[in-house]
Amino acid sequence: MDIVFVILLCVGYFVGNYLEKKHFQNIKKRERQTIHVPVVTFGAKQELPDANEAALFLGSVVVSADYFKMFASSLRNLVGGRVVVYESVLDRGRREAILRMKEQAISWGATQVVNVRLETSTIGNRTSGKGLVAIEVTAYGTGIR
Amino acid sequence: MVYKPKEIPEDINVTSVHPLINFAYLLGTVAVVSTLIYVVLGAIATQLATRISPEMEAKIGQQLVSDLAKKDKKVDAKQQQYLDSLLADLQKSDSSSYTPLTIHIQKSPVSNAAILPGGHILITATLLAEAESENELAFVLAHELGHHVARDHLKGLGRSLVFLTVASMLGIGSGDANVVGMTGSLTNLHYSRQQESAADVYALNAIVRCYGHGNASLDFFNRIQTEQKDPRGKLSSYFSTHPLTQQRINDLHQIASQRGWKMEGDITNLPDKIFDEEPNSKSNQES
Ligand SMILES: [Zn+2]
Numbered sequence: 001m002d003i004v005f006v007i008l009l010c011v012g013y014f015v016g017n018y019l020e021k022k023h024f025q026n027i028k029k030r031e032r033q034t035i036h037v038p039v040v041t042f043g044a045k046q047e048l049p050d051a052n053e054a055a056l057f058l059g060s061v062v063v064s065a066d067y068f069k070m071f072a073s074s075l076r077n078l079v080g081g082r083v084v085v086y087e088s089v090l091d092r093g094r095r096e097a098i099l100r101m102k103e104q105a106i107s108w109g110a111t112q113v114v115n116v117r118l119e120t121s122t123i124g125n126r127t128s129g130k131g132l133v134a135i136e137v138t139a140y141g142t143g144i145r
Numbered sequence: 146m147v148y149k150p151k152e153i154p155e156d157i158n159v160t161s162v163h164p165l166i167n168f169a170y171l172l173g174t175v176a177v178v179s180t181l182i183y184v185v186l187g188a189i190a191t192q193l194a195t196r197i198s199p200e201m202e203a204k205i206g207q208q209l210v211s212d213l214a215k216k217d218k219k220v221d222a223k224q225q226q227y228l229d230s231l232l233a234d235l236q237k238s239d240s241s242s243y244t245p246l247t248i249h250i251q252k253s254p255v256s257n258a259a260i261l262p263g264g265h266i267l268i269t270a271t272l273l274a275e276a277e278s279e280n281e282l283a284f285v286l287a288h289e290l291g292h293h294v295a296r297d298h299l300k301g302l303g304r305s306l307v308f309l310t311v312a313s314m315l316g317i318g319s320g321d322a323n324v325v326g327m328t329g330s331l332t333n334l335h336y337s338r339q340q341e342s343a344a345d346v347y348a349l350n351a352i353v354r355c356y357g358h359g360n361a362s363l364d365f366f367n368r369i370q371t372e373q374k375d376p377r378g379k380l381s382s383y384f385s386t387h388p389l390t391q392q393r394i395n396d397l398h399q400i401a402s403q404r405g406w407k408m409e410g411d412i413t414n415l416p417d418k419i420f421d422e423e424p425n426s427k428s429n430q431e432s
Contacts, residue, residue, distance in 0.1 A: 038148040068164070069164075072171060075171040084167050085168075087159045112148070
């Protein structure tokens with residue numbers, strides 16, 4: 001087997017795993033810090049809670065998969081089924097995006113963030129099958145105070 | 146409504162499985178399935194090689210030869226007729242397995258002969274030009290005939306036989322780029338040592354039945370043996386697809402003496418100047 005391939009796989013696994021662990025620790029810490037402000041999805045067709053001011057807040061993050069994840073998912077492509085390795089990437093993206101939105105809202109002085117929506121898009125060319133495999137997750141909502 | 150802060154539970158959106166275990170499982174699945182396909186294809190190919198119907202084989206052969214026929218230059222009717230009758234004589238000696246065979250003379254700078262599915266024998270003009278007697282030419286033909294009778298040409302195709310069969314069953318592949326690419330490698334088929342010696346014995350047997358002796362029939366191989374050291378030698382191409390050692394020549398002589406085949410006798414000459422090369426192509430090869 002190609003030595004370069006093995007090196008890339010090892011770098012992807014060890015570095016990717018380390019960074020992912022650090023990121024999750026960071027996310028959990030910040031989630032605990034901001035837990036006092038509710039983030040809710042209602043507000044689109046319901047009446048908003050009584051408030052003096054409202055403002056839009058948007059948090060966005062781009063997360064990339066590592067080489068190991070890409071190879072594991074290409075194997076998964078052959079047999080089908082749940083792409084377990086990408087679940088953590090998406091989870092990191094969603095939670096990080098919500099946190100960024102929430103942190104902005106808190107610094108503005110929001111008592112809660114309503115009507116929160118999440119959107120995901122892929123970045124990078126998917127046709128060649130090589131190159132960047134990254135997702136952008138955007139969270140936006142209305143902060144009220 | 147009162148908001149009660151709660152910590153977000155883990156492991157809802159992320160499956161708690163170690164990435165390496167997941168990876169090992171995937172790798173194992175892919176490896177097992179590919180091995181299975183490889184083994185099954187091999188088994189099917191072996192079954193096909195021994196059981197394929199003559200009609201199917203002819204179809205596959207047609208598919209392979211249709212590309213080659215375009216490359217053929219105009220065939221000398223006299224040469225073709227002579228080779229056909231020579232082959233017919235050889236086949237007559239073995240009445241057990243008669244199938245119609247077609248000889249294709251190919252213009253090529255290399256000296257080689259091969260058998261394709263469907264009873265198509267390819268023989269290059271260079272090999273014909275180098276033949277010094279009918280006996281040695283007959284041996285080359287009989288050797289390929291031996292491969293045909295033993296179905297070595299089908300076995301040699303290996304797993305691609307399955308794809309060729311499916312392609313010709315579906316009626317696709319003729320003129321297809323893949324098949325054209327394959328025909329290039331068809332003349333480079335490698336047979337096992339056992340298959341080669343079996344074809345040799347078959348050939349010598351046919352020669353002895355046809356001419357009453359095996360004299361001069363091995364001249365062609367003897368010449369390869371001496372030319373083999375020169376990598377530029379034209380005969381070395383035949384050598385590359387028909388690995389020939391002194392051992393094999395010795396074995397043939399041994400078998401001949403065991404079975405009481407005469408190795409002495411009158412040499413049959415080729416018809417006058419029938420395979421002489423055109424002067425211009427000759428000068429090209431000398432340079
Ligand atoms: Zn052979």
